[in-house]
Amino acid sequence: MYLNINQTEAVNSIKGPCLILAGAGSGKTKVIISKIIYLINNCGYQSNHIAALTFTNKAAQEMKNRISEQICTTESKKIIISTFHALGMKIIRSELKTLGMKSNFSLFDEQDQIMLLKEISLKYLKENKNSLKTLLSFISNWKSKLLTPMQVLKLVKSKLERIFADCYKKYDNYLRTCNILDFDDLIFLPTLLFKNNLSARIRWQKKIRYLLVDEYQDTNEIQYELIKLLSNSDNNFTLVGDDDQSIYSWRGARPQNILLLKEDYPTLQVIKMEHNYRSSQRILKAANFLIANNPHIFKKNLFSELDYGSKIKVSITENEEHEAKKVVKKIISHHRIHHTTYNDYAILYRSNYQCRILEKILLHNHIPYHISSSFSLLSRPEIKHLISYLRFVVNPNDNNAFLKIINLPSRQIGSVTLNKLTTWAKKNKKSFFDASIDIELKKILTVRSINNLEKFIFWIQSIINLVELTPYDVLDNIVKDIKYEKWIYKNTIDPNIRTCKINNISIFSKWIKDMLKGNQTDTPLNLSQIITKFTLRDVIDNTVDNHDIDKVQLMTLHASKGLEFPVVFIIGMEEGILPHYSAIADNVDEERRLAYVGITRAKKELFFSYCKKRYQYGETLYPQPSRFLFELPQNDLIWTENIQIKNTNQLNILSLKKILKKQFF
DNA sequence: CTTACTACAGTTTTT
DNA sequence: CTGTAGTAAG
Numbered sequence: 271m272y273l274n275i276n277q278t279e280a281v282n283s284i285k286g287p288c289l290i291l292a293g294a295g296s297g298k299t300k301v302i303i304s305k306i307i308y309l310i311n312n313c314g315y316q317s318n319h320i321a322a323l324t325f326t327n328k329a330a331q332e333m334k335n336r337i338s339e340q341i342c343t344t345e346s347k348k349i350i351i352s353t354f355h356a357l358g359m360k361i362i363r364s365e366l367k368t369l370g371m372k373s374n375f376s377l378f379d380e381q382d383q384i385m386l387l388k389e390i391s392l393k394y395l396k397e398n399k400n401s402l403k404t405l406l407s408f409i410s411n412w413k414s415k416l417l418t419p420m421q422v423l424k425l426v427k428s429k430l431e432r433i434f435a436d437c438y439k440k441y442d443n444y445l446r447t448c449n450i451l452d453f454d455d456l457i458f459l460p461t462l463l464f465k466n467n468l469s470a471r472i473r474w475q476k477k478i479r480y481l482l483v484d485e486y487q488d489t490n491e492i493q494y495e496l497i498k499l500l501s502n503s504d505n506n507f508t509l510v511g512d513d514d515q516s517i518y519s520w521r522g523a524r525p526q527n528i529l530l531l532k533e534d535y536p537t538l539q540v541i542k543m544e545h546n547y548r549s550s551q552r553i554l555k556a557a558n559f560l561i562a563n564n565p566h567i568f569k570k571n572l573f574s575e576l577d578y579g580s581k582i583k584v585s586i587t588e589n590e591e592h593e594a595k596k597v598v599k600k601i602i603s604h605h606r607i608h609h610t611t612y613n614d615y616a617i618l619y620r621s622n623y624q625c626r627i628l629e630k631i632l633l634h635n636h637i638p639y640h641i642s643s644s645f646s647l648l649s650r651p652e653i654k655h656l657i658s659y660l661r662f663v664v665n666p667n668d669n670n671a672f673l674k675i676i677n678l679p680s681r682q683i684g685s686v687t688l689n690k691l692t693t694w695a696k697k698n699k700k701s702f703f704d705a706s707i708d709i710e711l712k713k714i715l716t717v718r719s720i721n722n723l724e725k726f727i728f729w730i731q732s733i734i735n736l737v738e739l740t741p742y743d744v745l746d747n748i749v750k751d752i753k754y755e756k757w758i759y760k761n762t763i764d765p766n767i768r769t770c771k772i773n774n775i776s777i778f779s780k781w782i783k784d785m786l787k788g789n790q791t792d793t794p795l796n797l798s799q800i801i802t803k804f805t806l807r808d809v810i811d812n813t814v815d816n817h818d819i820d821k822v823q824l825m826t827l828h829a830s831k832g833l834e835f836p837v838v839f840i841i842g843m844e845e846g847i848l849p850h851y852s853a854i855a856d857n858v859d860e861e862r863r864l865a866y867v868g869i870t871r872a873k874k875e876l877f878f879s880y881c882k883k884r885y886q887y888g889e890t891l892y893p894q895p896s897r898f899l900f901e902l903p904q905n906d907l908i909w910t911e912n913i914q915i916k917n918t919n920q921l922n923i924l925s926l927k928k929i930l931k932k933q934f935f
Numbered sequence: 936c937t938t939a940c941t942a943c944a945g946t947t948t949t950t
Numbered sequence: 951c952t953g954t955a956g957t958a959a960g
Binding site: 325326327353354355356379380453454456457517518520521620621622623624677680682683684685686687718805806807808826827828829850851852853860864886887 | 945
């Protein structure tokens, strides 16, 4: 692999802490991969002593793929390449004893968290999904500052904070007693462990002798702490980041971590990579113009030596359907003229819902496309439901799973029975499952309820006894016993959706089969591991081999980070969409970085578009073009029509409503 | 206890 | 507009 001077320096700096400030398209992944190979081949590191961390599964997958092209699979498989959360999971699983945990824990996703918090906060907060989300983010933020409920309770200032802190305490108690973890715990527990337990810390420092972190600007406080704790006395690690691509501050990411690093490690080597190998000069110029409107931590001067390239087009469209049609039409003609492949094209958007209309138009025109959403199959209700069954089988204390499966399919156990059950269980501090087998409870239930409940318990016990079988067989038995297909048949009217759902189930069970097969070298995954992998979305999509099939790529701007495409369309360039309503008042910088990420994905051609008219929730809006369009070098743009910049007093009603809502909240 | 209807809220991004 | 959650009738 050819490397330039800076890249070579970045690869060769293996003694002590090393920070690489890598601009978009400067060969960041290439450097990480080269460095890993260098460590193995030239520096005597064993591959199982190297860990590379990323933030998204997609990035981890990409890195795995690229590294297995370079070295043999047996070696590349030993390298830990995973997300922070997946590494946390690995640490927790191997430190169960030290942590005093049982192996059959459940992992809560956001929906589970909300469900639980709703229950907990019932007394304090009005039923309001918004306040639940706020509460959740408070708890998450506390956890990412390594604060326990007790510590938080001492710190609280306002009344509301006090309520939130109480909820945090209850929430935490609940999780611990039911043997449940949430996403934050996957970082929290290992960090706390390493802080308090030196031998555990040394154990892992010996295991991970060289640490690399991609997208370092996205680390939050606790992740930074974890990196510190994992690095041994020599501080041999490499962090790669770009503050202009920090787009996860809503998840607690702190780009300032880049600055802190210099204070914490005075010997830090800082290497800048400013040569962009991806985009035409014009595209890069546009990106630089845009991002110049943001404050900067480090000065950076990104340059390209490629052709100047063709002009950037801004297409003004009538409405969202017209917009989608224009994009698709452009792809068709471009494809024909330039003899490209379909996967040369990417359509990027701010929010997921924007892809629906595109999907419709693409389908209509028989253009192959692939939507990378955050794993669609696993978010389908029929699959989530099955996962709940599996979760309950592994951890019968998982009350959320219990509630989700108890009456689906209907077992004649309705809200009356469940209310009695849950209140009794709470009063007696038992899990719902333990409560259902308790003789005391039966005194307050009707005979019919008792019978129905006993029938269920008897059955689920028989399934629990199957856990020694393969996870695949467990699932198979559940699906058969609850006559799931029949139930779906009965409850789905549309025959297409019906087949789709039934098909999803077989895909799902095939996945489990594949996961068991794929790991034959190590000990096979158990059911608990499989479920947590699903919850973390840490699965490879085998249903479509995206690399072989030629498809137009559709994804959110967030999902596009780290990828590149010859031709990029960014749609919905409107005030309210990009920048998003919720950010217009206070966080435009991050939206700008988002636009920056989108622009820098493009290698050769870039298209923007926006609608003059848009329908949302049945309302008609007349959005203004995004301010970002005006921040670009106008000489490099071609607008499809002359725009009259309207009086911006004419803020549309919806955005006004949203802004007001936000301020009052 | 289930079904069917009505109202209502909601779309930011990910592990 | 669409999907969900809560309510009233069966």
